Amino acid sequence: MFLAQISDMHFRSQGRKLYDFVDVNSCNADVVNQLNALEERPDAVVITGDIVNCGLPAEYEVARRVLGHLQYPLYIIPGNHDDKAEFLKTMKPLCPLLGDDAENMHYAVDDFEMRLLFIDSSLAGESKGWLTDNTLAWLEAQLVQGGDKPTAVFMHHPPLKLGSAQMDRIACENGDKLLALIERFPALCRVFCGHTHRLIFTQYRQATITTIPGTVHQVPYFHENPAPYYNLEPAACLMHRLIEGAGLVSYLHSLAHYPGPYLYNTAISCPVDGE
Numbered sequence: 001m002f003l004a005q006i007s008d009m010h011f012r013s014q015g016r017k018l019y020d021f022v023d024v025n026s027c028n029a030d031v032v033n034q035l036n037a038l039e040e041r042p043d044a045v046v047i048t049g050d051i052v053n054c055g056l057p058a059e060y061e062v063a064r065r066v067l068g069h070l071q072y073p074l075y076i077i078p079g080n081h082d083d084k085a086e087f088l089k090t091m092k093p094l095c096p097l098l099g100d101d102a103e104n105m106h107y108a109v110d111d112f113e114m115r116l117l118f119i120d121s122s123l124a125g126e127s128k129g130w131l132t133d134n135t136l137a138w139l140e141a142q143l144v145q146g147g148d149k150p151t152a153v154f155m156h157h158p159p160l161k162l163g164s165a166q167m168d169r170i171a172c173e174n175g176d177k178l179l180a181l182i183e184r185f186p187a188l189c190r191v192f193c194g195h196t197h198r199l200i201f202t203q204y205r206q207a208t209i210t211t212i213p214g215t216v217h218q219v220p221y222f223h224e225n226p227a228p229y230y231n232l233e234p235a236a237c238l239m240h241r242l243i244e245g246a247g248l249v250s251y252l253h254s255l256a257h258y259p260g261p262y263l264y265n266t267a268i269s270c271p272v273d274g275e
């Protein structure tokens with residue numbers, strides 16, 4: 001299994017920029033082309049929410065067009081910036097597993113040696129996240145059914161506070177319900193989120209809990225200052241690869257443009273000074 005996880009694309013309507021100056025549509029098209037050009041091609045691309053910025057139909061039209069160029073199966077879930085109904089309407093052609101119920105979007109992927117469970121943690125009209133009774137019941141049933149097969153959950157909001165003054169206020173408010181499932185089901189060993197626009201990881205029992213950067217704009221991590229800062233530091237995504245003997249290995253993959261790659265050359269490496 002080899003997955004590319006991207007997040008928080010915040011598409012805008014045709015011709016519009018994020019905050020009137022950040023060209024998210026162009027940057028996201030660049031990201032799609034970078035992913036299509038990967039030498040080692042992932043089995044699928046996962047997008048952990050905030051597909052668009054304002055939940056507008058015109059934004060989803062751009063998202064559908066740009067994401068439609070991705071040459072991989074897509075697993076998508078909504079975030080707090082998404083409108084559930086518009087999200088389902090435009091994203092289902094790209095991700096048929098989303099089903100038909102905008103209020104209860106969740107699905108399992110059983111194609112790999114690791115089970116992948118996708119849930120919707122968004123709460124209409126709110127920035128914070130919430131896991132509904134329906135979502136929790138479905139998740140529990142899936143975990144029972146999965147037995148001891150290693151399992152990863154993908155959701156937009158982190159299920160616990162990560163010490164970020166800005167983002168902790170809008171984490172998943174009842175994420176403790178997911179933590180309780182981690183306690184009960186040892187096979188649940190990974191939780192991958194978006195929302196924080198930053199690579200952050202922590203551990204709860206056997207589960208590594210990770211949030212990943214956005215495809216365009218990022219959020220600085222301040223423990224004390226809750227001001228809603230964002231910045232344009234280089235974007236990145238996470239690659240997840242199952243490695244025999246090690247399990248799931250996840251690594252950062254830059255989406256910025258930079259010099260290289262270069263091939264290491266022993267003839268011009270240390271020790272050469274003085275020759």
Ligand SMILES: [Fe+2]
Binds near residue numbers: 008010079081195197
């Ligand atoms: Fe976001």
